[in-house]
Amino acid sequence: MYMFDFIFITNNYKKFFLILFIFCITSFSLLFSVDDRSRFYSLIHDVSNVTDINKEKYIKSELDKISLFPIVTKNTALFVYYGDAKIVVFSGQPGGWGVREKMNRVKNTNLFYIELQFEKDASLDYQFIVDGKKITDPFNSQIRKNNIGKSSYFKMPEFLEYLSSSHDIIQSGTLVEHTKDCSRVFSVYLPKGYTRELHYKTIFFIDGYQYLKYGNARHLLDFAIENNIMEPVIGVFIHSKNRKTDFLLNDEYSDFITVELINFLRNNYSTIDNKNSRFIVANDLGVYESLYIVKNNPHLFSGIISQGGALAFTYQKKIKFENIVIKNKSFFHEIVKNLNSTHLYLICGVYEKKVHNKYNYYKGNKRFYDKIVKSSPETIIQLKLFNQGHSWGLWSDTLIDSILWIMN
Structure with missing residues (x-):
């Protein structure tokens, strides 16, 4: 993608250090994402050993430890919904993608998740459909308004930010x-x-x-x-x-x-x-x-x-x-x-x-x-x-x- 902002960078050294800085930030973010992904799957595994009366408290406590949602790694994004619902559907690129995937429910909990693969430089809008109602991702503060309402959005690690x-x-x-x-x-x-x-x-x-x-x-x-x-x-x-x-x-x-x-x-x-x-x-x-x-x-x-x-x-x-x-x-x-x-x-x-x-x-x-x-x-x-x-x-x-x- 041609980045018009790089017009400002006329010195090769500045360009090199800017690219190096972006690389370091991306690598640092990915390191945290990998840890967050491991933490989430540990939560799924361990919650079955928690008594029903303590499950909600345990899930909330573990989710609070995750730094950012969705959890983005090198080529995957992990989406999470927690709340009272029968069926939760991931709706990617509402109105333009058309792909809908039913999210997995962790047994005996109100925790839903799905992990999907994307290109390393992708950026997409999405919504959750909770028992038929479209909502933005409660865990994701990145919201975009459009002519069909509001959508959450995320960016993969190599997406070039303008x-x-x-x-x-x-x-x-x-x-x-x-x-x-x-x-x-x-x-x-x-x-x-x-x-x-x-x-x-x-x-x-x-x-x-x-x-x-x-x-x-x-x-x-x-x-x-x-x-x-x-x-x-x-x-x-x-x-x-x-x-x-x-x-x-x-x-x-x-x-x-x-x-x-x-x-x-x-x-x-x-x-x-x-x-x-x-x-x-x-x-x-x-x-x-x-x-x-x-x-x-x-x-x-x-x-x-x-x-x-x-x-x-x-x-x-x-x-x-x-x-x-x-x-x-x-x-x-x-x-x-x-x-x-x-x-x-x-x-x-x-x-x-x-x-x-x-x-x-x-x-x-x-x-x-x-x-x-x-x-x-x-x-x-x-x-x-x-x-x-x-x-x-x-x-x-x-x-x-x-x-x-x-x-x-």
Whole structure:
């Protein structure tokens, strides 16, 4: 994974010592994890010898000795739930992974656990389903909000942490909300030092409200611009009325962006008014709509960043999404014909194999990439796969790197 934060490290010695420091911290953490894992399995073994009246006190005492949950080792993660329940299910990557595993119950106790294998650099969201009710992991303080509620998340030892995520939130730019100026609601991000005397490239965020709320987009733009990682840009966050209907070949939504919104920006903000300075960022079904927009308006946009995109839909003749059915004949062939000069940057998690409990986005992204490379060799396209799932964590982590690639 390309780490934009390393731009700051220009001295090889500094880089060496930073890597050495990270290695030492990781090794130190793993040492504790191995001890915690042994302690937990000793608890499972020994609790059978404890009288029923003392079991609860013993379990709580032993769990308190474990430093961190889940217990992560080199290539496994051990999840633990303790509480009154009949059945506890581990639900990995809710809404995007679809894997559910019943947790093991320690006999004659309310202690449940499961140990699973993951790639060494994986990071995933998860929930517990306790007697049918979805909850976050009570032992894990790492919580992530998303459009389906809250999830716990964990990171494997070799996951590369983005340094920007640990910084205090910078709010150096300005966010201007437009609720009545056009037929749809949108917000405009202006970088620090914005002036009408300069002209700026524009990034259009499809489903903008969610990128602001869950994707941390404003903070990331502020951070990258403030630290000279990327040039100042204008961000346009378009809020959706209905994500299902807006993003399924919706001409009204497309016309709003390509006619009404671009004209409004042209008249009210200092944007660079040409194709090579406009880019789209979208996820899931928003990517599908973005391709439809650019296919019909190849003269307006230079590139699309696809994060967990519903790309499999582009080469299906008929789409069934919940209660919506759309005929889709030759959509992919039209994309190939019209996207020759468009840059495509595809982000996908290897765990995106059952998105919306049905669709294999991982396979769909790989197939889309292969078909574009074969059918349209002039199209500049990149596919980046990560050991993560269909989540705002992945999309937030990769946003700035994606923008840097698409603008250069």
